[in-house]
Amino acid sequence: MLSRDKAIDLVRRHVRRENLFKHILAVEAIMRSCAREVGHDEELWGLAGLLHDLDFEETGDNMEFHGLRSVEIIEEEAEGEVPQEVVRAIKAHNSEGSGVNPGSDMDFALLAADAVSGLIVAATLGLPSKKLVDLSVKNVARRFRERDFAKNCDREKMILCEKAGLQLDMFLDVSLRALQEVSGQLGL
Numbered sequence: 248m249l250s251r252d253k254a255i256d257l258v259r260r261h262v263r264r265e266n267l268f269k270h271i272l273a274v275e276a277i278m279r280s281c282a283r284e285v286g287h288d289e290e291l292w293g294l295a296g297l298l299h300d301l302d303f304e305e306t307g308d309n310m311e312f313h314g315l316r317s318v319e320i321i322e323e324e325a326e327g328e329v330p331q332e333v334v335r336a337i338k339a340h341n342s343e344g345s346g347v348n349p350g351s352d353m354d355f356a357l358l359a360a361d362a363v364s365g366l367i368v369a370a371t372l373g374l375p376s377k378k379l380v381d382l383s384v385k386n387v388a389r390r391f392r393e394r395d396f397a398k399n400c401d402r403e404k405m406i407l408c409e410k411a412g413l414q415l416d417m418f419l420d421v422s423l424r425a426l427q428e429v430s431g432q433l434g435l
Contacts, residue, residue: 248290249328254297257324261301269433270364271300273426277360278353280425285412287352294329295336295357314341352411359408362401363422366390369397371435379430384420391419 249257262268275296282292302316317337321329338347339354340361349355370390371382390396391405408418426433 248330249294249325251290251293251297253325253328254294257320258297258301260324261320262304264304267300267303270368271297272429272432273364273368274299274357274360276425276429277364277422278356280421280428281356281360281408281411281413281418284417284421285352285356291330291333292353292356295333295353296360298329298333299337299340299357299361301337310341310344312344314338314345314347349407349410355407356411356413358404359406359411359413359418360422362404363408363419364426366397366400366405367423367426368433368435369400377435379423379427379433379435382423382427384416384423387419387423388416391415 258268258271262271275293278292278296279289282289298317298321299314300317301320302313306313306316314337318334321334332351332353335347336351336353336357338345339349340357342348349358367382367387370387371377371379374381391402394402405418406415408415413421426435
């Protein structure tokens with residue numbers, strides 16, 4: 248399996264925008280924490296989080312190719328080092344464009360983690376301190392219910408955490424704690 252260091256190198260070659268890189272690190276952290284919580288392979292789930300937006304700068308607004316291009320990059324630059332369940336999760340996180348519907352715990356967790364990372368960051372930036380350490384799960388849950396807050400963060404995708412074995416309240420807690428653990432890397 249592709250090591251985390253090699254995965255970070257691959258991401259750095261294809262992701263130039265620092266905010267996107269931080270998003271990728273956030274999703275990785277959430278995926279690792281979710282895997283621990285539900286008894287799955289933390290390294291495997293973390294790899295899916297790291298590689299899920301590998302092509303985002305290249306595909307941009309053309310969501311038809313998002314995820315699919317990531318898989319092409321993986322095949323070109325890390326052939327045989329990325330397990331098929333990770334490749335499938337990357338495709339399924341943009342099922343609208345890829346045509347691959349989520350089906351595994353990892354697929355559903357990646358969809359949920361991708362969405363909740365944005366909600367948590369937005370909630371953090373709404374605090375006077377702009378620090379993750381000052382954000383509570385109660386605050387995140389309240390922001391989740393506020394449909395006008397962080398509108399681009401798809402609540403329906405966050406709820407898919409339940410199909411991965413995590414009730415929403417627990418998922419929000421696990422996700423917040425994961426981001427608090429990597430707050431230094433995120434600059435929050």
